[in-house]
Amino acid sequence: MSKGGAYSRIGHQERPEFRGGIGSYNPQSDFSNAILSACAFSRFKSCKVIEFLDLMAAAGKVGKEIIEPHAKKTGKNVKISFNDVREEPLLKATDDPERRIACDVKEIADHTSLVFDIVLARYVIKDIPKEQQRKVFEEIKDILMVDAWLRGRLIVADMYTSLASQKAVNLVHSKKQEFAGRKPENEGVCHIPTLAKWKNYALGTDFSSARVTKRTINPVDTQKGWQGQFGKISPEDEARIISELNKVIASACEQWPSFAREYNVRVSRESGVITNVKLDFPIMVMVAEASGKLL
Numbered sequence: 001m002s003k004g005g006a007y008s009r010i011g012h013q014e015r016p017e018f019r020g021g022i023g024s025y026n027p028q029s030d031f032s033n034a035i036l037s038a039c040a041f042s043r044f045k046s047c048k049v050i051e052f053l054d055l056m057a058a059a060g061k062v063g064k065e066i067i068e069p070h071a072k073k074t075g076k077n078v079k080i081s082f083n084d085v086r087e088e089p090l091l092k093a094t095d096d097p098e099r100r101i102a103c104d105v106k107e108i109a110d111h112t113s114l115v116f117d118i119v120l121a122r123y124v125i126k127d128i129p130k131e132q133q134r135k136v137f138e139e140i141k142d143i144l145m146v147d148a149w150l151r152g153r154l155i156v157a158d159m160y161t162s163l164a165s166q167k168a169v170n171l172v173h174s175k176k177q178e179f180a181g182r183k184p185e186n187e188g189v190c191h192i193p194t195l196a197k198w199k200n201y202a203l204g205t206d207f208s209s210a211r212v213t214k215r216t217i218n219p220v221d222t223q224k225g226w227q228g229q230f231g232k233i234s235p236e237d238e239a240r241i242i243s244e245l246n247k248v249i250a251s252a253c254e255q256w257p258s259f260a261r262e263y264n265v266r267v268s269r270e271s272g273v274i275t276n277v278k279l280d281f282p283i284m285v286m287v288a289e290a291s292g293k294l295l
């Protein structure tokens with residue numbers, strides 16, 4: 001089993017600081033509630049079991065912190081499976097080996113015999129290189145329930161951008177990923193799609209509909225919000241990385257003024273030196289249905 005390339009260093013995603021500064025990770029956030037609404041569990045009136053897949057799940061925070069408590073509260077029998085290219089975090093996600101799908105997401109249809117009612121991808125597809133993103137949609141389509149009751153659906157909860165700011169935000173995010181341990185030469189570079197492109201991926205791979213059900217922002221204060229994002233390193237190294245990233249953001253604002261406006265970038269300086277950066281990342285929830293409506 002692949003160790004996930006540079007992602008093998010990303011044990012820090014399970015550290016509390018990793019999520020502490022990113023409000024949308026909070027299970028009670030508007031974003032988490034929008035994910036739950038997108039699942040629309042009330043549709044499953046007569047289903048004995050709802051098969052749910054937490055895709056590229058790491059230790060399965062979405063499944064365990066958002067979906068599982070909701071299922072318990074509402075009495076739904078939701079069986080959650082977890083996928084990740086690394087086996088190690090999946091062991092933390094579940095004790096049940098049948099619910100661990102350890103493989104590259106681009107080959108998942110060959111690694112499971114389950115058919116899912118809901119596949120959820122939170123903050124992951126944008127980290128797959130651009131030329132491979134369509135393949136991820138194709139694979140997901142192949143493992144979703146296709147039936148007359150519109151059960152099978154993919155939920156993407158992720159970042160999006162305008163075309164004008166795309167180069168800037170890709171640059172900033174890929175630099176952050178690089179500092180987090182990703183090796184661009186082996187793993188490629190992340191690519192944040194526009195809203196239209198997110199929908200096109202779904203419609204272009206034969207999903208019958210694609211709707212954006214939530215648009216909001218993830219406000220980030222880089223000094224606080226990005227603490228814990230770069231692995232087990234000293235506070236000095238962490239401060240140095242955040243300061244480097246602040247410079248990347250400030251220079252992206254000069255090169256692409258639309259980015260500065262759209263992401264509401266606020267750069268603080270003291271005696272000309274950047275001391276902090278605040279910005280608001282646009283995020284969305286998209287629901288793509290696998291089945292066509294019966295005529």
Ligand SMILES: C[S@@+](CC[C@H](N)C(=O)[O-])C[C@H]1O[C@@H](n2cnc3c(N)ncnc32)[C@H](O)[C@@H]1O
Pocket residue numbers: 004007010013055056057058059060061062083084085086089103104105106121122123124
């Ligand atoms: C940001 S983390 C997981 C976030 C998680 N979905 C959440 O919302 O809490 C990304 C995960 O994707 C996994 N990953 C990266 N490339 C992958 C691939 N090609 N196939 C499957 N998993 C992959 C990494 O191992 C890592 O655990």
